[in-house]
Every structure is written in structure tokens, then in C-alpha cells.
Amino acid sequence: MNFPFREQNDALKKEKEHLADSLADIAHQLRTPLTSVNLILSLLENNPDENERKAFVRETEELLVRMDWLITSLLKLSRLDAGIVVFQSEQIDINNLICAALRPFLIPMELHDIDLQINAPKGMIIQGDSGWLSEAIQNILKNCIESAGESGKIEIICTDNPLFTEIAIHDSGAGFEKEDLPCLFDRFHRGKNAGATGYGIGLALCKMIITRQGGTITAKNHPQGGAIFAIRFPK
Helix, strand or coil, rough: CCCHHHHHHHHHHHHHHHHHHHHHHHHHHHHHHHHHHHHHHHHHHHCCCCHHHHHHHHHHHHHHHHHHHHHHHHHHHHHHHCCCCCCCCCCEEHHHHHHHHHHHHHHHHHHCCEEECCCCCCCCCCECCCCHHHHHHHHHHHHHHHHHHCCEEEEEEECCCCCCCEEEEEECCCCCCCCHHHCCCCCCCCCCCCCCCCCCCHHHHHHHHHHHCCCCCEEEECCCCCCEEEEEEEE
């Protein structure tokens, strides 16, 4: 007769273990850039060369920007987990959505000579929260830009049919390792690829945003090389 109580107790135990693991992961993710910053500051203090000191300062600034992104993303994940985010439902023009998502990346892409190609017919409309969907696409773009690297290529293709509207983003990077494919959207998962530098937060956040609004997201290796992400919104 005490089975329901035992099951509830087991569920609470698992939840507590999951929370402990998540907190340990968060601590680890924050500790890594903090350790790098402390090392750079130590080198900065003992290095008289002006050019090297400037390079150390730039590196520190980049690490602090990454930490700020990490903390902001973790806060957004916690809000989604807590169920306190209310998504707006509005008609969104796909072209406007893509332009808004791309805006923060245009200068970095130009500096790294990344070729951007967009194929999005006019008049394509989806229903959702434009601010949060822009956030989701930005997390994919961030991943693709880092993967494509210097003089790489990113292609955005939008298609529409009677069943769904799709936004596909393809990069010219190294693609995914086979063992990473099943867990790409798992929280705190970091890829085995030698070029993987993320924290395992962005894609998890991206999936939560899209699925909470009735969409789906998949990722796989493109037959012609690189990775391809596909976001679909059913009609």
C-alpha cells in the first residue's frame, strides 16, 4: 500500500541528484574561464612588453564576454525550467526574423570572411514569439559561425509546404562526431570534435524555446560536409 509514496520518494531523490549534477556542471563551466582569467592577469602583471600586455587584455575581455553569455543563458534556462516565461503568439515574417537574429553577427562574420547566403522567399509567415525565436536562431548561428571558422560559409534556406515551414542553417565546418549526434541538445553536453569550444548551453536553450512553441529542431551532418540544423513549425 505504500508504493505511491515510495515512487514519489524515488522521484524526489532523482530530482535532487539531477539538481546536484546540474549545479556541479554550472560550477565547472564557470570555473574554466575564471581560471583562464586569473592566469592571464598573472601573466599581465609580470610582463613588461606593451604589445603582449594589450593581447592579454583583449583575451581577458573575450573570456569575460563568454562568461557573461554563459550566465545570461543559464538564467534564461532557469526561467524556462521554472515555467515563468509566457511566450507571445504573433505572426512573424521569416525574413524579418532572420535579419534580427543575424544582426549581432554581421560584423564578426565580415571580419572572419565568412560567406553568408540566404534563400528565404518573401511572405513566409510563422506563429510564435519573435524575441525568443530570434534568441534560438542566434544560438544556432553562434554554433555555426564557430564551426565554420575563417573564410567559412553559412547558408540559410527557408522552405514552405502545406505541412510545415522550415528554417535550415548549414555551415561548412567539420560537422559532428557520430557519438555526439544523439545528445547534441542535452544540457552541458560538449562535443568530442577537437574544435568544440562551447559550454553545452546554447543548443539546449534553443531546443527548449522552439519545442515550447510547438516547433521541432534537428541537427545532423550534411551530405556535402558540415552541419545542418532544421527548425520546423507545423501548420
